[in-house]
Amino acid sequence: MIRAVSNIAWPPKQRYKAYRVLEQHGYSGLEIAPGLLFAGEPDVFSPSEQAIERIRSDLTQYGLHLVSMQSLLFGVENAELFGRAAALDRFEAGMRRAIKLAGRLGISNLVFGSPKQRVIPNDLSRAEAERHAVKVFCRLGDDALRAGTAVSLETNPAAYGTNFLTKTAETVSFVQRIDHPAIKLNLDIGAMEMNGEPGTAAVLWDNAHLISHVHVSTPNLAPAPRDLSLLTTILRQLRRKDYARAVSIEMLAPENPIETLRTRCAILSDLCDEVLGDDDNRA
Numbered sequence: 001m002i003r004a005v006s007n008i009a010w011p012p013k014q015r016y017k018a019y020r021v022l023e024q025h026g027y028s029g030l031e032i033a034p035g036l037l038f039a040g041e042p043d044v045f046s047p048s049e050q051a052i053e054r055i056r057s058d059l060t061q062y063g064l065h066l067v068s069m070q071s072l073l074f075g076v077e078n079a080e081l082f083g084r085a086a087a088l089d090r091f092e093a094g095m096r097r098a099i100k101l102a103g104r105l106g107i108s109n110l111v112f113g114s115p116k117q118r119v120i121p122n123d124l125s126r127a128e129a130e131r132h133a134v135k136v137f138c139r140l141g142d143d144a145l146r147a148g149t150a151v152s153l154e155t156n157p158a159a160y161g162t163n164f165l166t167k168t169a170e171t172v173s174f175v176q177r178i179d180h181p182a183i184k185l186n187l188d189i190g191a192m193e194m195n196g197e198p199g200t201a202a203v204l205w206d207n208a209h210l211i212s213h214v215h216v217s218t219p220n221l222a223p224a225p226r227d228l229s230l231l232t233t234i235l236r237q238l239r240r241k242d243y244a245r246a247v248s249i250e251m252l253a254p255e256n257p258i259e260t261l262r263t264r265c266a267i268l269s270d271l272c273d274e275v276l277g278d279d280d281n282r283a
Contacts, residue, residue, distance in 0.1 A: 001238065003272060004029025004067050004248035005265065008221075010257040012039045017258045019062040025265040030064045031111075031248045033071035034101060044074070045097045052104065067246040068109040068152075068213050072098040073117055081118045081136060081164075082129055088136070091117060095140050095151070103147030109213045109246070110144070111186045113154040115162035129164065134178050141180035152186035152212040157194045157219075168192055168200045172207050185210040189234065190217030190250070193227045201233055208241035216268060217250040223260050224251045225268055235275045247272070 005027060010018040022030070038044040041051055059065060073079055076094035080087035095112075102110050120129040137151065144151050155171045156162050165171045168191060175185050185207070192200055204211070214234070218226040225231050235247070249268060254260045 001235075001243060001272070001276065002029040002067055002246040003027045003268065004031050004246040005261065006031035006033070006068075006070060006215075006248055006250045007036050008033050008070070008253065009249065009251050009261055010253050012036050014258060016058070018261055019058070019064060021258060021262050021265060022064060023062040025262075025269050027265060027269075028063055028065060029067035029246045029248065030059060031068040031070060031246070031250070032066060032107075033074065034069065034098075035071055035074045045101050047101075066105055066107045068111060068248060069098060069102055069105075069107050070111040070113065070250075072110055072112060073114050079117050081133060082120050082124055092136065092140065096143055099140070099143050099147050099149060099151070102144075102149040106148070108149050109184070109186075110149060110151050111154050111213060111215070112151050113156055113186075115156040115160040118156075118164045119162050120164050130174065130177070133164070133174070137178050137183050138180055141178070141182040144182040145180075150182045150184045150212050152184040154186040154188050154215070155191040155195075157191050159194065159219075167195055168197055169203050172203055172210065175210050176207070184212030186213045186215060187211050187234070188215040188217055188250075189227065189231055190215065190219050190221070190224065193230060194219040201237060204234070205237055205241075208238065208243060211238070211243065212245060214238070214243075214245075214247045215250040216247060221250060221252040223254055223264055224249055225264065225271070228267075228271060232271065232275055235272065239276050 034044040038047040041047045073094045079090040155168045158166045216225045218224045
């Protein structure tokens with residue numbers, strides 16, 4: 001498994017200190033929010049070639065490579081998966097710009113969360129909403145496939161302000177229904193903890209092939225990892241299924257981001273060494 005961290009865990013000005021921590025703990029993957037990675041660019045989803053080369057050079061120095069992108073609809077206003085034509089057009093255009101950037105950067109996974117942009121309105125039935133969403137994500141899946149990436153759907157609990165794909169089993173079922181090679185599952189440990197989903201492990205065992213990315217998170221993106229018992233169970237299952245993609249710490253930047261990052265990276269590394277063995281391939 002590739003050990004990774006999302007760059008939402010530190011302010012852009014502290015990125016080099018963060019990269020050094022990742023290097024010291026044997027992490028090779030970096031997950032990005034474009035708004036943070038390209039903070040100085042006029043359009044963070046259309047950075048200059050010079051900016052991209054600078055980022056690549058920086059990451060190479062620390063043995064890092066880009067494994068995933070999140071915050072896909074950053075800066076897009078009035079975009080709604082279940083909205084009227086104009087709102088839906090903004091939604092799809094926003095997703096396509098993220099897909100295009102992933103193709104430019106060689107990122108193989110995009111995490112679709114965006115809870116507020118996927119609320120099913122009261123005048124739309126659940127069945128109609130799902131039929132509509134299947135069509136939309138099939139179109140986006142075609143775009144992702146051409147760009148050499150995949151869109152991974154993330155469970156967002158109802159407490160985050162949505163009513164669509166709020167439970168892990170629901171998200172698994174929806175990905176199965178779409179049945180598209182570029183529409184996958186983002187497994188979110190924090191969502192599982194928040195929902196109290198002890199039985200989900202069995203569902204994942206039968207559907208591990210759908211998982212494209214794993215977020216090691218906690219409710220409300222507090223410092224992670226936290227629930228080591230659940231995380232240990234998931235890591236063991238993923239190992240048995242030969243999962244070889246990223247396991248990424250996702251947490252918002254705390255008051256002391258670098259020290260917190262150092263502590264949490266060490267916790268996940270120790271757990272991975274225990275569960276996966278010292279011979280685990282980190283690259």
